Amino acid sequence: MSSIIKFIPDGVCSKEISFYICDGKLKNVEFVKGCTGNAQGISKLVEGMDALDVAKRLKGIKCQNGTSCPDQLAAAIEKTLKE
Template structure:
């Protein structure tokens, strides 16, 4: 499996987002801290999705401080390219 990508989000409750991108697909997305149910839900929904599609769907979702955990995941994916 490719190297794990770790991202420290900004402006949200989660303290870290980690994932792999394998053949352009998102794998093993995990959020550390934050809203457990939402983090698990997002992680399961994006599992196996094309990384570019995840960015397209999640970028710009706002919760607080002008961002959200899904938006921060999109930013993490963008920064991993």
């Protein structure tokens, strides 16, 4: 999988999450809108990490509406890996 994945998150301030997975590693994570500093921080921290490991670490983190941008990134990764 090396094409850019675009995911529309639910229940968070971010309007879109994009990334790609190459050789199991997460690359170029970008959040559209939302909390800029947090989104940039998450993006830099997960760059090059194992995608499944990122999903496991971020799944279940809550901010509002029972979810968060990290939780939505985890959902996007899990959905992508199942396809």
